[in-house]
Amino acid sequence: MRYLIFSDIHSNLEALEAMLAWSKRKRIDKYVMLGDLVGYAASPNQVVSLVRKLRPLEIIRGNHDKVAAGVESGEDFNAAALRAATWTNGKLTKPNLGFLRDLSRGPRTVDGRFVICHGTPFDEDAYMFSEYDAMQAFASFDGEICFFGHTHIPRIYVQNGSGGIGFAPILGDESRIELQNGYRYLINPGSVGQPRDRNPKISFAVFDGDRRTLTVYRRPYSIERAQFKIERAALPQVLSARLSVGV
Numbered sequence: 001m002r003y004l005i006f007s008d009i010h011s012n013l014e015a016l017e018a019m020l021a022w023s024k025r026k027r028i029d030k031y032v033m034l035g036d037l038v039g040y041a042a043s044p045n046q047v048v049s050l051v052r053k054l055r056p057l058e059i060i061r062g063n064h065d066k067v068a069a070g071v072e073s074g075e076d077f078n079a080a081a082l083r084a085a086t087w088t089n090g091k092l093t094k095p096n097l098g099f100l101r102d103l104s105r106g107p108r109t110v111d112g113r114f115v116i117c118h119g120t121p122f123d124e125d126a127y128m129f130s131e132y133d134a135m136q137a138f139a140s141f142d143g144e145i146c147f148f149g150h151t152h153i154p155r156i157y158v159q160n161g162s163g164g165i166g167f168a169p170i171l172g173d174e175s176r177i178e179l180q181n182g183y184r185y186l187i188n189p190g191s192v193g194q195p196r197d198r199n200p201k202i203s204f205a206v207f208d209g210d211r212r213t214l215t216v217y218r219r220p221y222s223i224e225r226a227q228f229k230i231e232r233a234a235l236p237q238v239l240s241a242r243l244s245v246g247v
Contacts, residue, residue: 007034007149012193013043018221034149035062035118061103069100114145154190
């Protein structure tokens with residue numbers, strides 16, 4: 001079973017289309033989306049409609065999905081994020097708005113193989129940036145593998161049999177690791193629509209559950225087209241500029 005694992009599209013249609021165009025040339029048995037379809041960029045309806053058509057699909061909500069759908073207020077958002085979420089709410093069609101409102105929260109288990117969440121297994125809105133965060137996360141879920149998003153940074157935390165936590169390296173445009181028996185993993189595939197690791201290329205992963213291999217991919221997309229749409233929509237300029245540098 002081969003899973004396409006992706007997160008944090010943030011209404012960036014050009015980035016999503018680049019990933020899906022790549023995936024059409026590969027064998028993908030199931031799509032797994034870790035939240036935040038919308039927010040920041042200017043193609044919310046196109047992104048939500050496209051993701052809704054993916055089959056079979058496992059999906060959970062992100063914090064921007066909740067705010068854009070009116071489930072939460074966004075009082076903890078910065079000004080640019082809240083402006084984009086408010087704009088998105090006004091643009092979403094009724095079916096797409098309903099789809100976002102009905103998204104389930106994480107964590108949840110997929111096919112008995114792994115857990116998925118947006119932020120962490122213990123709090124869907126918390127960020128996992130450090131080994132201390134990872135230690136809390138490992139303690140809060142059963143099983144060997146958990147995929148998460150939210151930080152927009154591809155990262156793999158590894159816990160050995162003694163409880164020690166380290167990192168598995170992610171290098172280049174195609175980074176493959178074999179998951180070892182007796183170890184546990186917290187895996188962030190990075191962001192499709194707004195990478196924040198100073199690499200503007202989209203980031204996503206393929207997990208082969210039978211071979212227990214994970215490959216993190218980076219691919220280019222039409223950044224200029226996505227920026228043009230953001231600027232045409234009169235959304236905050238920072239949301240356009242950051243796409244060029246991956247921050």
